[in-house]
Amino acid sequence: MTISADLELAGVTIERAGSLVVRDVAIKAPQGKITVLLGPNGAGRTTLLEGVAGVIPVSEGSALLRGSPLLDMDRLQRQRRGLSFVEQGRTVFAGLTVEENLVIVSSRTQDAYLWFPELVKRKDVLASNLSGGEQQMLVLARALLCKPSFLMIDELSLGLAPLIVQRLLSLLVSLARDGLGVLLVEQYANLALEIGHYAYVMNHGSIVLGGTCSELLSDPTTLHEAYLS
Amino acid sequence: MPRGRALALLIIVVLGVTAGSLMLSDYLTFLATSAVIVGIAAMSVGLLAGQAGLASLCQMSFCGVGAWCACWLNLHLPQIPFLSVLILPPCAAGLSGALIGLPTLRLRGINLAAVTLAFAVACDALFIRIGFPGNETNTGFERPAWLADDHAVLVLGILAFAVVGGGVELLRKTKLGAAWTTIAHSERAAAALGVSVSSAKIVAFAIGAAIAGLAGALMAVQLGTLTGRNFEALTSLAVFSLSIFTAAHFLEGAAIAGLLTVMVPEVLRSLGLPLDLAEFLFGIGAVQALYRGVGIGGNIRAKLVNLTSDQRPIETRHIDVSHPVVARLPQPGSSLTITDLSVTYGQVKAVDHVSFEIPQRGVVALIGPNGAGKSTIIDAVSGFVRDYEGSVRMESTSLEPFAPDARARLGLRRTFQQSRATPHLTALEYLRLSAGRPVTLEESEELLCFFQCCSSHDRIGSLEIGLRRLIEVAGAVVARPRVLLLDEPAAGLAHQQSRILAERIVEIPKRFGCSILLVEHDMSLIQAVCTKVVVIDFGKVIASGPPQQALKSPEVIAAYLGKEVA
Amino acid sequence: MIQSLLVGLIPGSAYALIATSLVLTYRMSGVMNFSQSVVGVFGTYVGLTIYGGGYPQWIAILVGVTVGALLSLVIGTIMTAWFDQASALIKSSVTIALMLALLAVGFRVFGDAPRSIPRLFAGASIAVAGVTFSASVLITTGLALSIGVLLSLILGFTRVGAMLRAVSERRITAELLGIPAAQLIKVVWACSGGITALAITLVAPNRPSNFLTLSLLLIPAMASALFGLFRSVPAALAGGFTLGLIEGASSYFDAVGPYRQAMPFVVILTVLLWSQRKEVWDASR
Structure with missing residues (x-):
């Protein structure tokens, strides 16, 4: 089966402080679908996303977004091409209010409040005073205000209560239904597999397993081994 | 020279x-x-x-x-x-x-x-x-x-x-x-x-x-x-x-x-x-x-x-790891006792009434999802977070009056999640600084060989990240600690190194007479080396016991894989 | 007594403005810019030269401010292009080296002899309740206050201000969201250079002015910036005026007067010891 790839990585290799953290990674993440990237901590998933978004340099390989090569662009150009990246650890601008966090991205902030009505009441609160869940909503809203065609998310659920994680994931599902491509790095494998379409497992810097989410869900022993190998 | x-x-x-x-x-x-x-x-x-x-x-x-x-x-x-x-x-x-x-x-x-x-x-x-x-x-x-x-x-x-x-x-x-x-x-x-x-x-x-x-x-x-x-x-x-x-x-x-x-x-x-x-x-x-x-x-x-440096290749020597280097008689009671430990950052309770013990010469793993509070516990036990509630006792000594450096000198050593071995020192200089006593070249070579990381005169900064982490562990061990806190020692290690580390961690308690608290994500490493696992989530202990048993408990599976528990 | 307090308003204005520039560059680039005041003095001296050439004063000032801005822009570009990832210590060392290099150039071009510098607003004064307010005191203070307040308002309440604060907090995240951080940083460097040049032009007539003594305005300005720990513009403004007023008052007491130069040390030490009393450790884990 061939899928029309929106984000396509091939042979991506990333070096950090002299050691290869990501080795020869190939991933196809189609538009309108959620692609899940699983793996134990330290497997190199964050490094991979950072490389694709332009936070750190990539040593080798290629990354195509709708066919145009990303790796020669700087962060701003990649963003303008339609790539959005939600970093790990809820990177709100702590000294800015909720509204300011949004307005610096786009003056049409009302869209954000449609996605997350919870934030309306917190409009003038400093982002540092939000709860973890609200911060993650803010970060997600900020990324979506950029009107991306492809969204990469690193650890959506980190430190959040299960209920909020569900809420955020269901939003992703509906956004994907509207055509957004998503590459999601997630520590809670089962949660991610339930909502995703395709999945890759990364360990020790390489992709060790790939397939549709339902395949992986139906074969937990293989998934388990991929984690523990 | x-x-x-x-x-x-x-x-x-x-x-x-x-x-x-x-x-x-x-x-x-x-x-x-x-x-x-x-x-x-x-x-x-x-x-x-x-x-x-x-x-x-x-x-x-x-x-x-x-x-x-x-x-x-x-x-x-x-x-x-x-x-x-x-x-x-x-x-x-x-x-x-x-x-x-x-x-x-x-x-x-x-x-x-x-x-x-x-x-x-x-x-x-x-x-x-x-x-x-x-x-x-x-x-x-x-x-x-x-x-x-x-x-x-x-x-x-x-x-x-x-x-x-x-x-x-x-x-x-x-x-x-x-x-x-x-x-x-x-x-x-x-x-x-x-x-x-x-x-x-x-x-x-x-x-x-x-x-x-x-x-x-x-x-x-x-x-x-x-x-x-x-x-x-x-x-x-x-x-x-x-x-x-x-x-x-x-x-x-x-x-x-x-x-x-x-x-x-x-x-x-x-x-x-x-x-x-x-x-x-x-x-x-x-x-x-x-x-x-x-x-x-x-x-x-x-x-x-x-x-002037003589570029000798590292000799691979066989070390007899079976007999102890430090003959310390096991003391009665636990090696480390944490009672009702709580740490609050602003409004967030990062650690919430955590209690557990590490037995003499035991290896205990502290695990949990990211952000669960594991590193905060290590920081509190080692004294870097001063205003915690509850108590930490090493053998019979209550640690509260002691600053981090004093705790280290008492025999409580830790490593850091991000490698902090001093890049400008040679391995030998680093070991000598950490030991706080004379370390012979012989001893240093033997220890570095034990961890298979480098030779004594290698400058730490010239080594790859994985080896630096091993040196950090070696530096903690050379001080002959009573308790060793290892914060994700296997992060950034190649597969092979991680396996060697696992073997060494098992041997450290016998050989050096100390107990170990290990924060780690690598499940295979944990199952290989630990006698007991303490699982925390949102700052609370949600399970503890032998690894096989604790890792299978429904709370732990929920914490790790995100299934809601009925 | 009150009269000598007023004397402190002019240096206070200059400290406040230079401190504001220091805060701006520190927040945007993490650089404690030792070359800040030299850059300003350069601008001032170029302006003086133009004025000496027979051009009107306002053109001279404008040119001086522009030169300060451009010079600062060059330094800012060097800092972002080469030393972006360097530690704060290295960054400061670089600006110290640049300061020395610029001082040398300054001596060469302008000489180190004291210059008489024309007063900007000569003549007029108002007397209220026995205290004389000269026009230059009033205008200088007013200008410094309005620039400071304007900057605070821009930073605090406009979209560009929010962008600047975002960049200073998390530059990479800001870029990932499409904010042109590099350009913004350069604009801030240019502005800070211009403001410093203006500040020094304002204070120069009231100082024993040679290239070096004017450049050393950096130290009281640093002390002022430390009031807000190099983070807050209003605090830096307040710090600058406080320091100026203390200085003015101290000239009233003969015993303290000669040790005026020691004042920033006492202030800096007190402010830092108080604000850093809980910082037992270096960077967080």
Whole structure:
């Protein structure tokens, strides 16, 4: 089966402080679908996303977004091409209010409040005073205000209560239904597999397993081994 | 380079330079003396900034203190032996350095720079206000008869430079020097190795200021009459910049700093160019050196080390790991007892009434999803988070009264999630600093072989990340701890290394007689090495017990895989 | 007494403005910029030269401010291009080296002899309740206050201000969201250079002015900036005026006057010891 790839990585290799953290990674993440990237901590998933978004340099390989090569662009150009990246650890601008966090991205902030009505009441609160869940909503809203065609998310659920994680994931599902491509790095494998379409497992810097989410869900022993190998 | 050979080389160079200096013309003698004195002043900056990472912008003020004292002694106590003019002023400067160091212990980086610069300006005002002893009566420094000739002053200066330079080089090899290097890299890492950061910093300030004071005293001897203008804040800045540019914490860097200050203006003069171009060239040179990361002295030193180091391959030796190195009788009771530990950051309860024990020579894993509070527990137990509630006891000692470095010396050692082994030290230097006792080359080789990471003389910074992490563990073990806290030791390790680490962790308790608390994500490693697992989520213990059993409990599966528990 | 307090208003204005520039560059680039005031003095002296050439004063000032801005822009570009990832210590060392280099150039071009600098607003004064307010005091203070307040308002309440704060907090995240961080940083460097040049032009007539003494205005300005720990513009403004007023008052007491230069040290030390009393450790884990 061939899928029309929106984000396509091939042979991506990333070096950090002299050691290869990501080795020869190939991933196809189609538009309108959620692609899940699983793996134990330290497997190199964050490094991979950072490389694709332009936070750190990539040593080798290629990354195509709708066919145009990303790796020669700087962060701003990649963003303008339609790539959005939600970093790990809820990177709100702590000294800015909720509204300011949004307005610096786009003056049409009302869209954000449609996605997350919870934030309306917190409009003038400093982002540092939000709860973890609200911060993650803010970060997600900020990324979506950029009107991306492809969204990469690193650890959506980190430190959040299960209920909020569900809420955020269901939003992703509906956004994907509207055509957004998503590459999601997630520590809670089962949660991610339930909502995703395709999945890759990364360990020790390489992709060790790939397939549709339902395949992986139906074969937990293989998934388990991929984690523990 | 072996110490004996280096010393011999230094003596030969000093003798050669001394002999040569006797043949110089009066003018050149004057210039050479100035160069030597600037070299000594540069070394004082090098020691503080280059080695200990303390940006002190007031070294010329300490110079001034030394010079002032020398003038005062010469004027008011002319009968005392001349040597005391070279000893007492540095002592006074050293004292003033310690006094500045004391209130600024918690200031670092730009804050320290701002304070020291302001101090330099204040000293400027003070020197100009009170003047130097002898200024009113127009009496200069009176040299004893044997120093009357300028060549003698130059020889004295060269000797002083050699003594100070040799001393700084020797200091670098001591535990104190290693401690400074580590503090410059990370104060937490230094404290975790049992180094008292405060006293090491104050000593650095005192020694740095004393060296500057000596330079000041020599200036008094050379120039005779001094004013506050010799010790302006701006000169301090210039010396600072010059020292960074030449890497003046190395002997050769300091020598170059001295030579440059006198030679560049001379060259400009002979070319008919304006003299103030020198300052400009220094500035640009310093920017360029900083851009490339190493000063001139650093380059030379790196080449010297390469020339003289014998590139032996690491011998793979078989070590008998079965018998213990540390014969410590198991104490009754638990090795580490954590009772009701809570840590609150603002409104977030990062750790919430956590209690568990580590048995004697046990290996306990602390696991949980990211952000669950594992590292905070390690920080609290090792003392880096001070205001926690609850208690931590090691054997029968309650740890609350002790600061992190004191806890480390008591036998509670930790490693960090991000590797903090000091990159500028060799493995042997690092182990010696951590051990707090003499470590023979033999012992170091054996330990490094045990962890299969490197050989004793490898510089830590030249190794890949995975090996640095192993050295950090080796550094903790060499201190013969009673409890070892390992914060994700396998992160960033290649698969093979991670397997070796697992084997070693199993052996550490028997071999070194300590117990281990291990924070780790690598489940295979945990199942291989641990006798007990404590699982936390949102700061609370949600399960504990033998690994197989605990990892299968529904709460743990929910915490890890995100299934909601009914 | 009150009269001598007023004397402190002019240096206070200058400290406040230079401190504001220091805060701006520190927040945007993490650089404690030792070359800040030299850059300003350069601008001032170029302006003086133009004025000496017979051009009107306002053109001279405008040119001076522009030169300060351009010079600062060059330094800012060097800092972001080469030393972006360097430690704060290295960054400061670089600006120290640049300061020395610029001082040398300054001596060469302008000489180090004291200059008489024309007063900007000569003549007029108002007397209220026995205290004379000269026009220059009033205008200088007013200008400094309005620039400071304007900057605070821009930073605090406009979209660009929010962007600047975002960049200073998390530069990479800001870029990932499409904010042109590099350009913004350069604009801030240019502005800070211009403001410093203006500040020094304002204070120069009231100082024993040679190139060096004017450059050393850096130190009281640093002390002022430390009031807000190099982070807050209003605090830096307040710090600058406080320091100026203390200085003015101290000239009233003969015993303290000569040690005026020591004042920043005492202030810096007190402020830092108080604000850093809980910072037991270096960077967080």
